[in-house]
Amino acid sequence: MITFEHVSKRYPGGIAALQDVSFRLDPAEMVFLTGHSGAGKSTLLRLILMLERATRGQVIVDGRNLGTTPARFAPRIRRRIGMIFQDHKLLSDKTVFDNVALPLMIAGMRYPDIRKRVRAALDKVGLLSKEKSWPLTLSGGEQQRVGIARAIVSMPPVLLADEPTGNLDPELSQDLFRLFRQLNGQGVTVLIASHDLSLIRSMGQRVLVLSQGRLVDDIAGAEVAGTRA
Amino acid sequence: MSTRDMRRRVRSWGRRQLYSFFSSLGALVSHRLSTLMTSLVLGIAMLLPLGLFVTVENLRSLDLQQDNWGTITVFLQAGATKPQALALAARVEEQHAAIISVVSPEQGMQEFQEASGFGQALDLFEENPLPWVLQITLQAAAGETLEMAVRAMSDWLGDQDSVESVQADFKWLQRLAGLLALGDAFVTVLTVLFSLAVVVVVANTIRLDVANRAHEIEVMHLVGASNGFVRQPFLYLGFWYGLLGALLALLLLSLCMAYLSRPLEELLDAYGNTFEFRGLEARAGLLVLLAGGVLGLLGAWVSVQRYLRQFRLEGK
Numbered sequence: 412m413i414t415f416e417h418v419s420k421r422y423p424g425g426i427a428a429l430q431d432v433s434f435r436l437d438p439a440e441m442v443f444l445t446g447h448s449g450a451g452k453s454t455l456l457r458l459i460l461m462l463e464r465a466t467r468g469q470v471i472v473d474g475r476n477l478g479t480t481p482a483r484f485a486p487r488i489r490r491r492i493g494m495i496f497q498d499h500k501l502l503s504d505k506t507v508f509d510n511v512a513l514p515l516m517i518a519g520m521r522y523p524d525i526r527k528r529v530r531a532a533l534d535k536v537g538l539l540s541k542e543k544s545w546p547l548t549l550s551g552g553e554q555q556r557v558g559i560a561r562a563i564v565s566m567p568p569v570l571l572a573d574e575p576t577g578n579l580d581p582e583l584s585q586d587l588f589r590l591f592r593q594l595n596g597q598g599v600t601v602l603i604a605s606h607d608l609s610l611i612r613s614m615g616q617r618v619l620v621l622s623q624g625r626l627v628d629d630i631a632g633a634e635v636a637g638t639r640a
Numbered sequence: 641m642s643t644r645d646m647r648r649r650v651r652s653w654g655r656r657q658l659y660s661f662f663s664s665l666g667a668l669v670s671h672r673l674s675t676l677m678t679s680l681v682l683g684i685a686m687l688l689p690l691g692l693f694v695t696v697e698n699l700r701s702l703d704l705q706q707d708n709w710g711t712i713t714v715f716l717q718a719g720a721t722k723p724q725a726l727a728l729a730a731r732v733e734e735q736h737a738a739i740i741s742v743v744s745p746e747q748g749m750q751e752f753q754e755a756s757g758f759g760q761a762l763d764l765f766e767e768n769p770l771p772w773v774l775q776i777t778l779q780a781a782a783g784e785t786l787e788m789a790v791r792a793m794s795d796w797l798g799d800q801d802s803v804e805s806v807q808a809d810f811k812w813l814q815r816l817a818g819l820l821a822l823g824d825a826f827v828t829v830l831t832v833l834f835s836l837a838v839v840v841v842v843a844n845t846i847r848l849d850v851a852n853r854a855h856e857i858e859v860m861h862l863v864g865a866s867n868g869f870v871r872q873p874f875l876y877l878g879f880w881y882g883l884l885g886a887l888l889a890l891l892l893l894s895l896c897m898a899y900l901s902r903p904l905e906e907l908l909d910a911y912g913n914t915f916e917f918r919g920l921e922a923r924a925g926l927l928v929l930l931a932g933g934v935l936g937l938l939g940a941w942v943s944v945q946r947y948l949r950q951f952r953l954e955g956k
Contacts, residue, residue, distance in 0.1 A: 460862070483866070490864035500859045504670075514863045516659050519652025561863065 412438045412569060412600040413459060418468035420454050420624075428454040430624045431468070436602060438568070441595040443611045444604040446621035452604040455621070456571050459602075460494060461485040473568065490518060493562030493599075495572035499554045501546040507533070507557050508542040514565045532564040533557075536590065552583040559587075563594060570594060572603040576610065584610055592616075611635070656869060664876035667849070675884070678845050682885025685837045686932060687892045689830035690920070694893065696823035698918060699816075712794055713807040714774040720802045725772040728802060736778055736793060743773040771804060787814055835935055838885065842878050842939025850874065850947045857948070867948060874944045875937055882936020886929045894919060 413436040420429040429451045436442055444452050457463045458470050461477055470477045473491060480488065501510050511532055515525045533539045536556040546554055555575060562570060572591070576584035588603075588610060595601045605611060611618055615635050620628035668675045716725055722744065729740045743751075748770040752758070778789045794808045850857070860870050901917040920928070 462862075486861075486864045486866040486869075488864075489862065494862060496862075500855075500862060502856050502859055504856075513860070517656070517860070517863065517865045517869055519655040519659075521655065 412436050412440070412473060413602065414469075414471040415455075415458075416469045416471070418458065418465045418470055420451075420458060420463060421466045427624050429458075429465075429621075432621075432624075432626045433468075434619055434626060434629060436600055438600055439595065439598045441592065441601040441616045442603070443614070443616055443618045444602060444621065445606055445608065445611060445618055447606065449623075450621040451624045452621055453573055454624075456494075456573050456602070456604055459569075459571060460492060461488050486517075490514065490565060491567050491569065493565070493567040493570040495555075495558050495562045495570070495575050497574040497577040499546070499558040501554060501557055501561075503545065503547050505546075506542065507538065507544050507546060507549070510546060510557055511542075511560045511564050514561060518565060528564050528566075529560075532560040535563065536560045551578045552580075552587075555579065555583075555587065556590075559590065563599075568598075568600060570599050570601045572601070572605075574605055575603065576605060576607055581610070585613075588614055657872065660869070660872035661876055664873040664880060667873065667877055668880055675881075678841065678881055679884035679888050681841055682838050682881060682932070682936075683888030683892055685834045685841065686885055686889035686928070687896075689827055689834050690889055690893055690928065691896065692823065692830060693827045694897070694919060696820060696827060699823065700820055701918065711808075712774075712776045712778070712790060712797065714776065714797050715804045715807075716772040716774070716802050717804045718771050720772050722772065724802045725774065728800060729774055732774070732776055732793070732797070735796070736789065738779060738793075739777045741775045743775065745770040745772060748773055785817070787817055835931075838882065838932070838935045839939040839942065842881050842936045843943040845881060846874055846878055846940045846943040847947055849877065850944065871944050871948060875940050878936040878938075878940020878943075879933045880936070882932040882934065882939070883929060884932075885936070886932025889932070890920070890925055890928060 415432050415434050418429055418432045419427065421427050432451075432455070444455065446452055454463065458465055458477070459472055461480070461482075465478060472488065475488070477488070502513070505513075508529055511529045512525050515528060520528075530539060530542065533542055536559050538553060538556055538560065541549060541553065541557075546557060549557065555578075559575075562572075570591070575591075576587055579587065584607060591601050591603060592614070612635060615632050617632045618628070618630045618635055619626060620630070714728070716728070725742050729742050732738060732740060745768045749768050752770070776793065778786065778793060790808050794806050797803055797806045857870055897917060897919050904917055
C-alpha cells in the first residue's frame with residue numbers, strides 16, 4: 412500500500428530529515444512509527460501526503476509514484492488518505508458536524524449522503540450526540556476523536572496519525588489505539604507515528620524505528636508483544 | 641471518460657460551487673459590520689463617477705430642449721425687397737432641411753412693439769427702420785452636428801449680396817458642446833480611477849480575509865481541497881462586495897438626487913425652463929451592478945492568486 416525505496420529528504424539549508432529509508436506496508440497492515448522527536452516521523456508522513464517531495468528515492472502510495480505525480484494531483488491523493496493530527500486541526504467556527512463533513516463537501520458529495528456518512532463516522536468514535544457542538548467546547552480527547560471521524564468519514568484505504576495521543580491521558584490513549592485497531596480490522600492500512608513506547612508495546616503490532624533520519628529497526632508484531640522494557 | 645462519469649463529475653462540481661456560494665454568503669453575514677463598511681467605501685467610490693455621469697447626461701438633455709439655439713437670424717439690407725427675401729429663403733431650403741420664417745418689416749415692428757413695451761415711442765419713426773428678416777432653424781441631418789451645419793450655413797449667408805448681417809448662436813452651441821465633451825472626459829477619467837480603487841479595496845479586504853483564515857485554508861488543503869476549491873469562496877466574496885458596493889452607490893445616488901432635484905428644478909423653472917432631473921435608466925443601473933460585481937471579482941482574483949501561493953503546501 413505504501414512503499415518507500417531509498418528515500419532521502421533534505422530541507423533547504425542542508426538539514427537531512429530522512430536518509431535512505433526503505434520499507435513496505437501491505438494493505439490492511441497496522442504499523443507504528445516511533446523515534447525521538449526530530450527523528451523524521453513527521454517528514455515521513457508529510458511525504459506520504461505529498462506535502463513534501465522526496466529529494467531522492469521513490470515514495471509509492473496505492474500504486475502511484477508520488478515523485479512523478481504533478482502537484483495538481485496532490486489533492487486527489489490526499490482525499491484517499493485519512494490524516495489525524497496531534498493538534499487536531501479542527502475549524503473552531505464550524506460545528507463538529509461541519510468539520511467532519513469537510514472532506515465530503517470537498518469531494519462534492521450529495522448532502523443526504525454526507526449526513527449519513529458523517530453520522531456514521533461520529534457514531535464510530537462515540538460522538539454522535541455532539542454533532543451540533545463547537546469544537547472548543549469539547550475536551551481534548553473528544554476533539555481528537557472529531558479529528559479521527561473527519562479522517563475516516565470518506566472511508567480512505569489509508570489512515571495516518573501523527574502523535575494522536577500527544578495530549579491525552581493513558582486511558583484515553585488506550586481507547587484511541589483500540590479504535591485504530593478496530594478500523595484496521597475493517598481493512599484500513601494504518602500508520603501511526605508515536606513516541607508512547609509502553610502503549611506501542613501493549614498493542615503488539617509491527618514497529619518501525621527512526622533515528623536521526625534513518626530507519627534503524629523494523630520489529631515484527633510478534634516480537635513486540637514479547638519484549639518487556 | 642464515459643458520459644456517466646462525466647455527468648457525475650459535473651454534478652459534484654456543481655455541489656462544490658453551491659458550497660462555496662453559501663460559505664461566502666455565510667462569511668458576509670457573520671461579519672456584518674465590516675461587510676457594511678467595505679461596501680460603503682466601494683459605494684462612495686462608485687458614486688463619484690456615477691454622479692458626474694448623471695449630471696452630464698442631464699446637461700445634454702437640457703441642450704436638446706434648447707433647439708432654438710440652432711436658429712440663424714439673417715438681416716437683409718435696408719433696400720431689400722420681399723421677392724429678394726423669398727428668393728433667399730428658397731435657396732436656403734434647397735441646400736438644407738430647415739424651418740424658415742420670413743418676417744416683413746411690418747411684422748417685425750409689431751412684434752417689437754408688443755415685446756418691448758416701447759409701443760408709442762416707436763410711432764415717432766416716420767418710416768419703418770426694420771429690414772426684412774429670415775429666421776432659419778436648421779434640422780441637423782444624420783452624420784453632422786447642428787453646430788457644423790449652423791456654421792456652414794452662416795458662412796454661406798454672409799456671402800450673399802442682399803444680406804446685411806447674420807447672427808447665429810453657434811458660439812453657445814460650441815461652448816456647451818465643449819463643456820459636455822469635457823464632462824464626458826471627466827466621467828471617463830473618474831470611472832477608470834475609481835474602478836481601480838474598487839479593485840484595490842476589494843483586493844486588500846480579501847487579502848486580510850485570506851490572512852485571517854490561514855488556518856482554515858491550511859486544514860482544507862490537508863483534507864484534500866484543491867486550490868480551486870479554496871479559491872472559490874473568496875472569489876464569490878469579492879463579487880458580493882462589488883455588487884453590494886454598486887447597490888449602495890445606486891442607493892446613495894438616488895438619495896442625492898432626491899435631495900438636489902427640488903432646488904435645481906426651482907432654479908431652472910425661474911429661468912423659464914421646464915426641466916426634469918433624470919436619474920439612471922434601469923438598464924444603466926443593471927450595468928452598474930454588473931460592473932461592480934465584475935470589478936469585485938477581479939480584485940478578489942488578484943489578491944487570492946497572490947496570497948494563496950504562500951499556502952501552497954506541495955513542493956515545487
